[in-house]
Amino acid sequence: MNYIGPDNILKKRKDYMFPATANFYKNPPQIVKGSMQYLFDENNKKYVDFFSGVSVMNCGHSNPEILKDTIEQLSALQHTCTLYLTQPMVDLAEKLSNILPGDIKRTFFCATGSEANEGAMALARLHTKKTGFIALTGGLHGRTHLTLSVTGIPMWRLDDNLIKENIFFIERPYSSTTSYEIAMKKSLAELEEVLKNHGDKIAAMILEPLQGNGGIILYPLNYIKEVKKLLEKYNVLLIVDEVQTGYGRTGKMFCIEHYDVIPDIIVTAKALGNGVPISTFSTTDEIAKSFNKPSASTLGGTPVTAYTALSVLNYIEKNSLVQRSEELGDYLRHKLENLTSPLIREVRGIGLMLGLQIQSNNEALNSAEITDIILEEMKDLGFLIGKNGLNRDVVAFQPPLVITKDDIDSMILDLETVFKKIN
Structure with missing residues (x-):
């Protein structure tokens, strides 16, 4: 060339x-x-x-092993959508059900992390019949209007006219001027205050288990457990954004495993495709029942991306x-x-x-x-x-x-x- x-x-x-x-x-x-x-x-x-x-x-x-599988599928069948039956997508959904935390079993396939986070937030709204969200300062969740609205990094918020109604930010459990424990107590106190005053309007809290763009911030290991207890008290779901942290990145298959917590909804992307665009949001049988209106993602879980993702998971396991x-x-x-x-x-x-x-x-x-x-x-x-x-x-x-x-x-x-x- x-x-x-x-x-x-x-x-x-x-x-x-x-x-x-x-x-x-x-x-x-x-x-x-x-x-x-x-x-x-x-x-x-x-x-x-x-x-x-x-x-x-x-x-x-x-990666030559993964590339071989991608080319094989690309040569056989490149694209259909979910309206047609193809095997790689359902095989991948089954494989994910075996490695995702706890009783998370059902997956919806998308093309980008932003799309998957947007879908996860829509699922939370459908299931709870509430519209609001809690997010952490320093978090990054996407480029769509709703995911930008829960992104807590000023430089990435893009627009001064993002959604403000029923979007609540609390401080992340990190501060450059205090200990992690003090920062955690402040964050949990802010969370409880928001839930007391607005819990009846809030569908879910969304967080990265380790903030990437926010500066590689790992929380105290009991933080998310305390968060989950508070959320359950007010019937608020927990969405864990593993777009950067999933598939072995942090020394666990999913970073949330470090905290010994099972989220209600988990979002993954990036490494699942190893360069081929694929993303997912996954949840339990019970929560998935609420996502029953017609929906699709044109490029979500295509034969090529799904077969590649299966090859990625096999490679991670084998090696x-x-x-x-x-x-x-x-x-x-x-x-x-x-x-x-x-x-x-x-x-x-x-x-x-x-x-x-x-x-x-x-x-x-x-x-x-x-x-x-x-x-x-x-x-x-x-x-x-x-x-x-x-x-x-x-x-x-x-x-x-x-x-x-x-x-x-x-x-x-x-x-x-x-x-x-x-x-």
Whole structure:
């Protein structure tokens, strides 16, 4: 292929795409190829991917085993919709019923996380006959009007005219100025207050079990259990958004398992398709009965996406990627915690979803600018790392679960050099 190069891509983005479309790096490469945990640019420079396209490529880029199954199905039957009978969709629904938490059994297939969260919220309204929602500050749930309305990150809210009636935000159980326990007590007190005053209007609370875009925020492990108790007292459902955290990312198949809680509705996407767009919202037999009016998603659970997802789940199981995520996550966290730099305030997260909270000790540069420098330097050294957080000052490590200890060791060695250079 004749690659046009980064400058020409940037020009075409500027000429033909919306200004909302941003990119990492002052000098971005053109990514042209992927192979498991590696990406390659137009000059065939190799990068170790530590971001997975934001927790998508859990099984690695162009994984040959999964790709073989995708091509096989693509060659046989590419698309129908739910109006026709195809086997991959029902086989996938059955497979999911065996791995989803508790008695969650029934699944509706969509194409994106936003669509699935929207569907989950509609299901909660249909089941409870109530319309309101509770959400956490720092949460991200999608790009549709309703999911934007429960997104608690200002930069992603997009619109000043989002839904306000019966949408209630409470503080997440995290604060940079107090302990996690104090922040948790404040969050639970706010939740109880909202429920006392508005519980008769609220259908569900939606939360990520580990906030990704919010800065890799893992809650105290008894937090969601206390949340669930309060919600049940007021007949309010719990929707758990596992779009980023599902399918082994945090060292469990689903992050909610760390909290020993079974949600009423669970939403997944991203890693289920390993780069092929698929999403789900799933629930119990009883709650599913309420979703009985005609509904469909044109590109939800197509033969290709469903067959690919089955291959993904088989690959995760066969290669023990959940256990691998736990072990390598512990290894990476230990390495990050052993870095000594005044620029590092905190290491957060679990499994292979970890974040370095950056702080500035330089009057000329704020923490977000330092984060950008770290990403740029690491890119030049051959490592693609992410960033997130309310101030975009958290260095995010969310690599494919097929990453190796050698990859981690090499990255840490260069990261240490970068911190010394900036310092």
